[in-house]
Amino acid sequence: MWCSKILVAYDGSAPSAKAIDLARAIAAQDERVELVLVHVLKLYGMGTGAEAALFDEADRILHDLQRTADEVPNNAHAKLLKGTSPADLILKCAQDEGCDLIIMGSRGQGGVKGYLGSVSYAVVQGSPVAVLIAKDTPDKKPLS
Incomplete structure (x- = not known):
C-alpha cells in the first residue's frame, strides 16, 4: 500500500469532483x-447576510461530501474547514489527520495559475507529502 490516508479537497468545481x-x-x-474529504469555507469578514449564504452553501457541500464518504467501503469522513487561507x-x-x-483539483487562470490555481500551487509548494492534482475534464460534473 503506497498511501494509507488521503485528504481530498473539494470546492464544488469539476476538477475537485475529478479529485x-x-x-x-x-x-x-x-x-x-x-x-478525509474536506471543503474549505474561506471567511472574508463580510456582512451577516453574505456570510449566511456562504455557510448555507458550505453546509450543502459538506452534506454531499458526507454522502460520498458514506458510499465508499473504506473508512471515510467529511470535514468543513473555516478560515482565511x-x-x-x-x-x-493533512498534518493533523x-x-x-x-x-485536489487544478484551476486554469493564466500565468503560473494556468497550470495550477493559487490554492493548489500553495499546497504543492508547502506540502511535505505527495500532492496529486486532478485536471478538469469536459464531461466531469460537480457532486449533486
Whole structure:
C-alpha cells in the first residue's frame, strides 16, 4: 500500500469532483486506505447576510461530501474547514489527520495559475507529502 490516508479537497468545481473520483479509485484498490474529504469555507469578514449564504452553501457541500464518504467501503469522513487561507487549512488538516497524500483539483487562470490555481500551487509548494492534482475534464460534473 503506497498511501494509507488521503485528504481530498473539494470546492464544488469539476476538477475537485475529478479529485474525488481519483481518490475513490485509489481507495478501491485497498480497503485499508482512509479518506478525509474536506471543503474549505474561506471567511472574508463580510456582512451577516453574505456570510449566511456562504455557510448555507458550505453546509450543502459538506452534506454531499458526507454522502460520498458514506458510499465508499473504506473508512471515510467529511470535514468543513473555516478560515482565511485555504491552502494553510488544507496543509494543517493533512498534518493533523496524518495524511500521506493530498488530492485536489487544478484551476486554469493564466500565468503560473494556468497550470495550477493559487490554492493548489500553495499546497504543492508547502506540502511535505505527495500532492496529486486532478485536471478538469469536459464531461466531469460537480457532486449533486
